[in-house]
Amino acid sequence: MNATASSTHDRPLGVLVGFDGSEHAQHALAYAAAEAGRRGMALTVATASVVPTMFYATLGSLAVPADAEIAKNSAEGVLDEARRLLHEYRGPVEYLAEVGDAAGALVELSRRAQLAVVGTRGRGGFTGRVLGSVSVALASHAHCPAIVVSERLNSDGPITVAIEGSHVNDRVLHEAAAIASMRGTSLDIVTALPPFEELTFWYPDAALDVDLVGVRQGQIEEDLRGQAETLRTTFPGLEVTAVVEVGSPQTILAGRTRSSQLTVLGTRGRGAVASVLLGSVSRSVLFHAEGPVMIVPSE
Incomplete structure (x- = not known):
């Protein structure tokens, strides 16, 4: 690199x-x-x-x-x-x-x-x-x-990169993978899937199948496995894991900063206001991080 x-x-x-x-x-x-x-x-x-x-x-x-x-x-x-x-x-x-x-x-x-x-x-x-x-x-x-x-550093942890569902920012993934390869550590790809309860709170009468969360989780995990395989080909020898966790993205990713050498995010994801330069998730993780955070410009 x-x-x-x-x-x-x-x-x-x-x-x-x-x-x-x-x-x-x-x-x-x-x-x-x-x-x-x-x-x-x-x-x-x-x-x-x-x-x-x-x-x-x-x-x-x-x-x-x-x-x-x-x-x-x-x-x-x-x-x-x-x-x-x-x-x-x-x-x-x-x-x-x-x-x-x-x-x-x-x-x-x-x-x-x-x-x-x-x-x-x-x-x-x-x-x-x-x-x-x-x-x-x-x-x-x-x-x-x-x-x-931040003051807290974890030199033995992985590089964590956060992406939103099937919305893949290739530049964010590439930056994170390149750093992991350069440092000789593993890369963890993480997607946080909002819990079913968040939707039913706002739409209590909606006829939603709770199994849809599991179905969607499986679909995203399949997408992530494809992304992981591509990165392994681009960066030979790089250990890549991919996981979908159900819960608040802010909480999940802020928690990941405790054990990661570096947590990598894009400036914004699928938020409602596309013109916002720093999305709510990235901003929240920055404010609550317990380790270094990298923000990669979307463009």
Whole structure:
């Protein structure tokens, strides 16, 4: 899964990580560095400082140096901390000090990255954004797959990828399979089938056959077995399992994050509002995750 010449040219930033010096950002930095090393890509560390909106009554009261320069210097100071933390890292690293909103800066930089990484929350340019603004904004709007890193990591678990029924996002499956193959671990494909009770609660008089749940579960499992076989052919040696679990997708997938190295989801599934960038399931899993979550753009 090393970068090809064309992909490196098109996405020269490689693995992009947002860093603000916080403890969560330090976890994200270590995670991104390891990922860049595995992929044979450049590592780009970016931070952002917002220029404060100030009012000066006279020219004599203007700040010296200018506010923009102060913000830039602040960002450079944060990057110095990243340099210290990466002093033993031997791969290529680029450091970017941006002036402006952190979420907007990372989303824009993601146009030139192959993967973006951010912690669950931070401070400074990322301040006051509990999961939350920067993390959710990047997951929602990134132009490349984005990983939100929590404090809890499980290095021995599988890669879990969630798909909705027979609605298969090939890019999501391929990203998850490629990562599992690269890390030498197994891939678990999971579909959460809403329980029968959810439908009968809203339509109590509907003449529904409870056996339909089992029938539908079997149909989806057959579809998933086909997807699993295709992935085994594409990634020889990859162990792939596929399962359909009946229950709340949010609860099932959030639970999976506890034991998975990484849980991979698309930005949206079969929700009623197709224009929503980050679907309700993906957003809920991000908020309740107990392990790293990757969001893969639908397009």
